[in-house]
Amino acid sequence: MERPAQELAIELAGWHEPEESDQGVRGNARLTALTGAVLLVLLAAEGVTLLRIHRLIELHVFLGLLLLPPVALKLCSTGYKILRYYTAARSYRDAGPPHPVRRALGPLVIVSTLAVLATGVSLLTVTPRSGHTLLFLHQASFIVWVSAMTLHVLIHLVRTFRGAARELEPAAVAQGSLWRLGLVSASLAVGAVLGVLSLSWGQPWFQRMVGG
Numbered sequence: 001m002e003r004p005a006q007e008l009a010i011e012l013a014g015w016h017e018p019e020e021s022d023q024g025v026r027g028n029a030r031l032t033a034l035t036g037a038v039l040l041v042l043l044a045a046e047g048v049t050l051l052r053i054h055r056l057i058e059l060h061v062f063l064g065l066l067l068l069p070p071v072a073l074k075l076c077s078t079g080y081k082i083l084r085y086y087t088a089a090r091s092y093r094d095a096g097p098p099h100p101v102r103r104a105l106g107p108l109v110i111v112s113t114l115a116v117l118a119t120g121v122s123l124l125t126v127t128p129r130s131g132h133t134l135l136f137l138h139q140a141s142f143i144v145w146v147s148a149m150t151l152h153v154l155i156h157l158v159r160t161f162r163g164a165a166r167e168l169e170p171a172a173v174a175q176g177s178l179w180r181l182g183l184v185s186a187s188l189a190v191g192a193v194l195g196v197l198s199l200s201w202g203q204p205w206f207q208r209m210v211g212g
Helices: 005-013 025-054 059-088 090-097 101-123 132-169 170-175 178-201 203-210
Strands: none
Touching: 025 059, 025 090, 025 132, 025 178, 059 090, 059 101, 059 178, 101 132, 132 178, 132 203, 178 203
């Protein structure tokens, strides 16, 4: 007998997954959620720059570099969970596997994200005159990325902000929220430094976009 569509949607989003009893599993999930919430805000801001890319190219590049450390942090937390699960760590096994759709979508999100960021950073190392191929790859990978990321966000949105909100509760301090907040803050600080440096690295592109 087929289950109702609403029930399948709830399972897919993970809304009714049981609370993890192991502190390490819970901490990793909270770190992933907190980093994901920060990334959603930054990605939304990055998306706004695309609406007027010629005038907002500097902000677009700044945000792109700012995203790098938080993205790396989220990949580390997610990768650690995957590693522990597939190496048969009992606490991660007890927490259960992700839904098959989330498991299938994950690699596409990761690969397309890395492609967008790698081509974007690489563009800063070349001039507009010699960067046509890289620009095409950056734009093509973005199309793939935005398709995969839209579904990814819809699936994880409630779970992400619920986990991030719990990190701000007073009781979360005893569960290690301070060091997780510190990790996210540190990643943003490093990203901000990279973003400031990008303002000089990207001058040839800024001049072309503003002049064009």
